[in-house]
Amino acid sequence: xxxxxTRSMRASHVLVAILVIASxxxxxxxxxxxxxxxxxxxxxxxxxxxxxxxxxxxxxxxGLLSLGQALYFGLGAYVxxxxxxxxxxxxxxxxxxxxxxIVIGLVGGFIANRVRGVFFALITFGMAQVAAKVVYNTRAxxxxxxxxxxxxxxxxxxxxxxxxASPAGFFVxxxxxxxxxxxxxxxxxxxxxxxxxxxxxxxxxxxxxLGFSTVTPRLTAYVIAAVIAALSGALYPMLRGFVxxxxxxxxxxxxxxxxxxxxGVGTLVGALYGxxxxxxxxxxxxxxxxxxxxxxxxxxxxxxxxxxxxxxGIVRPAIERMLEPRAKP
Amino acid sequence: MSAAIEYFQYVLAPQMLIGLxxxxxxxxxxxxxxxxxxxxxxxxxxxxxxxxLGAFIALALASIGLPFWLLLILVxxxxxxxxxxxxxxxxxxxxxxxxxxxxxxxxxxxxxxxxEDAFRLVFGPNPHKPETPISGAIDxxxxxxxxxxxxxxxxxxxxxxxxxxxxxxxRLGAMVRAAAFDKHMxxxxxxxxxxxxxxxxxxxxxxxxxxxVLLAPIYTVFPTMGRDFILMAFTVVIxxxxxxxxxxxxxxxxxxxxxxxxxxYISPVWSDPIVFxxxxxxxxxxxxxxxxxxxxx
Numbered sequence: 001x002x003x004x005x006t007r008s009m010r011a012s013h014v015l016v017a018i019l020v021i022a023s024x025x026x027x028x029x030x031x032x033x034x035x036x037x038x039x040x041x042x043x044x045x046x047x048x049x050x051x052x053x054x055x056x057x058x059x060x061x062x063g064l065l066s067l068g069q070a071l072y073f074g075l076g077a078y079v080x081x082x083x084x085x086x087x088x089x090x091x092x093x094x095x096x097x098x099x100x101x102i103v104i105g106l107v108g109g110f111i112a113n114r115v116r117g118v119f120f121a122l123i124t125f126g127m128a129q130v131a132a133k134v135v136y137n138t139r140a141x142x143x144x145x146x147x148x149x150x151x152x153x154x155x156x157x158x159x160x161x162x163x164x165a166s167p168a169g170f171f172v173x174x175x176x177x178x179x180x181x182x183x184x185x186x187x188x189x190x191x192x193x194x195x196x197x198x199x200x201x202x203x204x205x206x207x208x209x210l211g212f213s214t215v216t217p218r219l220t221a222y223v224i225a226a227v228i229a230a231l232s233g234a235l236y237p238m239l240r241g242f243v244x245x246x247x248x249x250x251x252x253x254x255x256x257x258x259x260x261x262x263x264g265v266g267t268l269v270g271a272l273y274g275x276x277x278x279x280x281x282x283x284x285x286x287x288x289x290x291x292x293x294x295x296x297x298x299x300x301x302x303x304x305x306x307x308x309x310x311x312x313g314i315v316r317p318a319i320e321r322m323l324e325p326r327a328k329p
Numbered sequence: 330m331s332a333a334i335e336y337f338q339y340v341l342a343p344q345m346l347i348g349l350x351x352x353x354x355x356x357x358x359x360x361x362x363x364x365x366x367x368x369x370x371x372x373x374x375x376x377x378x379x380x381x382l383g384a385f386i387a388l389a390l391a392s393i394g395l396p397f398w399l400l401l402i403l404v405x406x407x408x409x410x411x412x413x414x415x416x417x418x419x420x421x422x423x424x425x426x427x428x429x430x431x432x433x434x435x436x437x438x439x440x441x442x443x444x445e446d447a448f449r450l451v452f453g454p455n456p457h458k459p460e461t462p463i464s465g466a467i468d469x470x471x472x473x474x475x476x477x478x479x480x481x482x483x484x485x486x487x488x489x490x491x492x493x494x495x496x497x498x499x500r501l502g503a504m505v506r507a508a509a510f511d512k513h514m515x516x517x518x519x520x521x522x523x524x525x526x527x528x529x530x531x532x533x534x535x536x537x538x539x540x541x542v543l544l545a546p547i548y549t550v551f552p553t554m555g556r557d558f559i560l561m562a563f564t565v566v567i568x569x570x571x572x573x574x575x576x577x578x579x580x581x582x583x584x585x586x587x588x589x590x591x592x593x594y595i596s597p598v599w600s601d602p603i604v605f606x607x608x609x610x611x612x613x614x615x616x617x618x619x620x621x622x623x624x625x626x
Contacts (some may be wrong), residue, residue, distance in 0.1 A: 065430075111613055133599075133602040137599060137602070297439045300435075301419070301436055301440060305422045
């Protein structure tokens, strides 16, 4: 008999499987129709879903609201773009992003984890502002124009290779990548380390009485979130061919928080569905009016007031019930 | 020696005066923010949009011919019911949830998005420049200062003093501080806590509206004006200590002087990273800020 956490995680896995199958069908149909626009839009939605995933690890599992996760997303995008402009290699870009994200994540985590609650939100916000302004003012990083001219690359897996210029190919690659990030986070949160992180959210003062340190797991969770945000960001220049300082701005962080809260905090899969929902909404509402922020803002407010568990809060319990064998008469 | 005096007179002093005007402006916006935090424990992410709302209402009323001096009273009065309704209708709905800080922050963030886009819908994306109500300039020790900016410095000081007097020296202020300090005790002593909370929120919003009227002639009126300004106001509130009126004044003056003077010696583009860097360091070293909290001691 699985406990409640394992059961809800399994329900999330089912929802991810549905998402992956639907995405693959979308890719096949898109490729058959020779579509570029929607496949590229879908890829971008998945990339920002990766950022939202990192926000959910902090908000939904560790209980820390980060208002500056764009710092790591933008960091990943810039590192990736800089590496690709020197050597057009996917693996070099990802490796460099991973290394930089761990180092900067440790520094940022050391600074941010000195405070709790609302001060954590503000300090992450402040750090991201400093980084965004520094990049915005540094000519070597393209200043306000960003970095333009990231080359098209071939991602070589040994047995096959995918070009970043192929809409369907790069969509599937991004899907696989975000899926791996999801699976990795879900695995880590299911280990004893994950339970410790969840315990921190539930009652931080009691954890030391159980003989565990609170500093290390919180910092580790922060670094993991930083790495996931940075690796998602690293895909951005491959898709668009450029990076701009907007990736570091508060709007990016704020959108990720909106995505997670609408999708469902503390579900992981909510971040993915939320990202897709918001991208679709923006594009549908955007075709009627340019004022899509009113719609998204209202939707977000409704989610905060009436759906504290987000959309997944409606869907997931039903799947949990289906997964559960009828144990009680 | 005279070179040093001339340097002060022609380089440093004008820059510091510009900084002081900005400081008063930021203090006016941050004042409502810190009162709302001090009393309700709510980080009002839509505060910048309420500041913009004040400016837009002033713009609309001025266009039908109302004089500026009347707007200084009318706009804050018009904002009071707006703030009251927002508190009772929205913030109260999530105020009692376990993670109040997060939920209220998210809710006001969403509200800010909606308001900003609504301004764009109603008034268009372009900036409006209201007429300056006082023209002319004055020569202070050889420094050229437009009269309206002088009025802003004096008027801002008056507003801050009045607010501090109301909070710390009146019976109403005592009730408000009591409700912030211990709401159950205050309620059992007959303080209408719910109305005090909504009233305090409305008061903070009205102050943001007043700032909007006062600053519109200097900084022009456009839909994202709140977003650009609120970052600095947040920084001032954090460095000064959330909920502290004295903290807002001290931090507001200090930070804008740092910004003004640093832009003389380093390029002005670096003043923002410096100010936000100070905020991050402050949060690391002394998260409660320079001064204590409104309701707490």
